[in-house]
Amino acid sequence: MVIKALIFLGLVLSGLTLLAFWRAAHNEAAAEANFPPEGELVMVDGVAVHAVVMGEGPDVVLIHGSSGNTRDMTFALAPILAKNFRVIVFDRPGLGYSDSFNPNGETIEEQALILQKAAAQLGADRPIVAGQSYGGSVSLAWAVTRPENISALVLIAPAAIPWETPLDGFNKLASTPAGNTLALPLITAFVPEWYVEKALDKVFAPQVAPEGYSQHFGPGLTMRRASMHANAKQRANLLDEVRALQPRYGEISVPTEVVHGTADTTVSFAWHAEQLIDQIPNAELIELPGIGHMPQVVAAPEVASAIDRAAERAGLR
Numbered sequence: 001m002v003i004k005a006l007i008f009l010g011l012v013l014s015g016l017t018l019l020a021f022w023r024a025a026h027n028e029a030a031a032e033a034n035f036p037p038e039g040e041l042v043m044v045d046g047v048a049v050h051a052v053v054m055g056e057g058p059d060v061v062l063i064h065g066s067s068g069n070t071r072d073m074t075f076a077l078a079p080i081l082a083k084n085f086r087v088i089v090f091d092r093p094g095l096g097y098s099d100s101f102n103p104n105g106e107t108i109e110e111q112a113l114i115l116q117k118a119a120a121q122l123g124a125d126r127p128i129v130a131g132q133s134y135g136g137s138v139s140l141a142w143a144v145t146r147p148e149n150i151s152a153l154v155l156i157a158p159a160a161i162p163w164e165t166p167l168d169g170f171n172k173l174a175s176t177p178a179g180n181t182l183a184l185p186l187i188t189a190f191v192p193e194w195y196v197e198k199a200l201d202k203v204f205a206p207q208v209a210p211e212g213y214s215q216h217f218g219p220g221l222t223m224r225r226a227s228m229h230a231n232a233k234q235r236a237n238l239l240d241e242v243r244a245l246q247p248r249y250g251e252i253s254v255p256t257e258v259v260h261g262t263a264d265t266t267v268s269f270a271w272h273a274e275q276l277i278d279q280i281p282n283a284e285l286i287e288l289p290g291i292g293h294m295p296q297v298v299a300a301p302e303v304a305s306a307i308d309r310a311a312e313r314a315g316l317r
Contacts, residue, residue: 023189031220050097055082059124065133069096094230105233130154152310174232255313261291
């Protein structure tokens with residue numbers, strides 16, 4: 001009886017595993033069919049980088065944050081900028097439709113280098129670089145390590161100052177091989193759409209995701225196993241990378257604008273923006289009263305104005 005019970009249990013577990021992997025693959029295929037690449041793939045040293053290009057004028061590169069993709073920037077900000085700029089929106093490595101290339105998680109300096117090379121291939125040798133949240137960290141790395149390939153810097157709610165809070169449990173688990181193999185297929189397969197929508201609203205707090213954002217952004221792209229694993233590894237490594245980069249902020253010489261909501265509880269205005277502004281020479285701080293962590297969506301005109309000012313300060317107007 002014991003042997004029969006063990007065999008039965010093994011068959012049940014095998015069936016559930018097969019179901020989870022089938023559902024995960026089905027959901028990923030549906031997400032990619034419903035939200036295909038918006039732009040083109042640029043090959044950089046054998047790595048595919050997804051880029052959306054729109055508009056004419058001085059070059060602006062937009063870099064999305066954690067768990068994001070190009071659609072976060074093309075929902076509101078990029079169309080505004082495209083009236084006066086040539087806008088290049090990138091998927092960061094491992095997210096959206098850009099390849100992952102470091103099994104340990106792409107560092108912010110590696111990401112800055114490959115995106116800078118992709119921008120150069122698209123004819124943008126010295127763009128304005130604007131990044132939100134984690135993308136702000138990548139933008140800082142670009143400004144520090146590629147100073148000859150940037151004309152101005154715009155940081156939108158950037159993760160810039162070493163913090164003390166530990167990595168959250170989900171990303172801690174998702175960054176590990178075991179989490180990637182055992183947990184992520186279950187999440188991709190079975191987490192309901194309403195839960196994802198609720199999580200989006202938490203990112204926007206105290207605002208909520210505006211009407212149409214989820215339908216444009218494509219949360220299913222974020223919920224793919226490879227994307228969650230790549231994102232989690234990058235998040236797990238970020239604190240040490242910011243600690244290493246921070247002492248070099250004083251080297252940044254290009255015009256810099258920092259745009260940050262005062263009600264941001266994800267990346268604290270007081271901790272990050274108010275300290276950062278004193279560490280970059282001649283940086284300007286734009287406070288957005290009552291705005292949370294997603295100014296590029298809920299305060300896109302204000303962010304676009306900061307990019308306009310950066311362009312003027314850089315002599316691009």
